[in-house]
């Protein structure tokens with residue numbers, strides 16, 4: 001057993017935003033294991049007040065550079081539900097396709113640029129350019145494909161342009177969609193190679209039983225809207241998101257914490273997959289099986305594996321969506337709507353988990369109240385309690401400070417936290 | 425690195441983020457076709473979002489985000505003290521960006537709304553140049569990777585850095601878009617600095633001016649069009665204030681022109697009535 005330990009990671013690297021890990025062990029006893037978010041708040045909820053409703057998606061996309069499409073979609077959904085705007089089917093498909101582009105972009109970036117260096121024992125992807133040129137080329141191609149999906153459908157990857165209230169302002173033509181399909185099919189080989197690589201990686205051995213919260217799939221794996229579900233058996237309609245999130249504050253973090261049935265819960269790829277495993281696309285389910293991922297899985301490092309499985313799901317579902325659009329008409333893209341007062345809630349599964357936007361809108365279409373709850377906020381408490389358990393386990397094993405530090409950083413990274421987003 | 429038999433020292437590049445969404449930083453790892461070549465131009469010594477390696481010795485710093493807390497002021501000043509070329513990356517860094525909207529509300533109200541009675545340190549949002557000397561600004565929300573590449577390559581090779589002088593309309597016209605004013609939308613393309621490839625108007629959404637004023641913008645004719653199309657002063661204001669990129673002379677010019685134009689417009693309708 002290791003008796004004393006003092007770990008202070010000031011700003012975990014290769015994550016989005018500023019967060020610290022503080023660990024102290026004395027005489028073999030855990031004194032402190034803290035996940036501190038020190039990011040500067042931006043107060044989006046306050047600046048949304050008085051904003052015209054159709055500016056909200058553009059503004060809130062700036063909450064996050066990585067999941068700006070997800071924020072736009074949650075914001076649109078909140079506005080559209082507040083005003084009873086019905087979105088045409090083609091626009092819904094295009095939005096989902098853009099969403100898949102974002103998930104792929106974010107997951108591949110995370111897995112191949114941010115996580116892979118840990119397994120290859122380097123500080124970043126940059127030295128891999130020389131040592132593993134093949135892998136870097138594949139990573140770049142996969143991420144490039146995902147970005148081109150977003151660019152084609154949403155006009156841009158970061159801060160989308162053509163996702164607007166009522167539908168989409170612009171759609172690609174069928175020739176462009178067919179080209180995209182071809183590119184995606186070509187990239188399947190790269191994805192298969194990445195899968196082979198991940199099969200060889202040994203993830204840290206650690207489990208902590210927890211509650212998993214996600215959207216609940218009905219017939220398909222859930223992405224945009226629907227009921228909320230927890231692995232402890234809580235089910236709520238989307239509008240009752242507050243009963244599902246229960247935000248609270250802790251004095252060492254500018255980002256809030258949340259809980260439901262226990263001290264903490266997890267959202268994200270592993271939560272979605274644990275709650276909706278049967279709804280995975282056939283190909284993705286096979287991938288999950290070969291990687292040894294089955295529900296319920298309580299190893300937080302497996303979130304990385306769940307992300308990889310979701311990449312296969314998103315690829316397969318995107319190809320289906322493209323086929324449907326190539327077969328059908330694509331003219332009905334945007335609905336006119338009457339501005340009216342209302343309250344709207346939009347829940348969307350973004351790469352890191354469930355995202356809620358809630359607006360009250362007055363009869364002039366101006367926002368009078370806004371609330372946004374971000375996935376990383378919901379994961380904070382879970383990360384915090386995981387750290388404590390992990391350190392206890394490693395202390396028992398006698399691991400040294402260096403090893404524990406790396407495991408802790410990898411743990412935080414496995415959640416793919418989006419910290420500036422959580423302090424919006 | 426050797427080029428034509430001469431040793432070339434790669435400049436050391438650092439990337440830092442302040443208050444922002446990290447979207448501009450993310451742009452740095454986009455444009456995958458040229459990513460590896462781009463990264464090989466310099467030694468990246470600091471890029472927390474992408475790398476665990478750190479150093480305090482660097483030549484060029486790309487800085488994202490605005491300044492909204494005292495520790496950021498100190499961190500920024502420390503960076504300024506170490507670096508030769510300090511580049512503001514994106515609208516947040518150049519002019520405060522959307523975060524600047526916070527300055528329109530009393531700080532206490534803003535804090536109370538999000539954190540209740542808890543004391544949270546936050547200040548009025550400032551751009552980088554309001555705190556330290558900035559050598560170069562690359563505007564955009566987010567920045568365009570193509571433009572960043574072009575500028576950084578010029579910095580590294582010592583070539584002249586060229587920014588367009590013309591407005592977004594020029595790029596929009598090159599793409600053969602139908603003008604959004606014809607769809608009844610308001611677009612800031614006529615007065616906004618080009619360089620983004622008219623990405624918003626090409627997606628059939630009006631330009632919101634994230635890049636700030638174009639050098640040779642014709643404000644008078646812009647206001648003529650906007651007023652003739654029936655948009656109100658409040659609508660124009662909301663547009664140009666969104667990214668705070670028109671702060672300063674451009675904003676005053678626009679404001680006074682609107683005032684003048686709306687007055688003459690009213691006077692005319694008065695005579696006719």
Ligand code: SF4
Nearest residue numbers: 444447514515516565
């Ligand atoms: S300028 Fe835009 S993209 Fe860049 S950090 Fe600010 S909000 Fe994000």
Ligand code: SF4
Nearest residue numbers: 593596603604611613
């Ligand atoms: S859409 Fe905007 S940028 Fe394009 S021509 Fe019209 S005013 Fe100019």
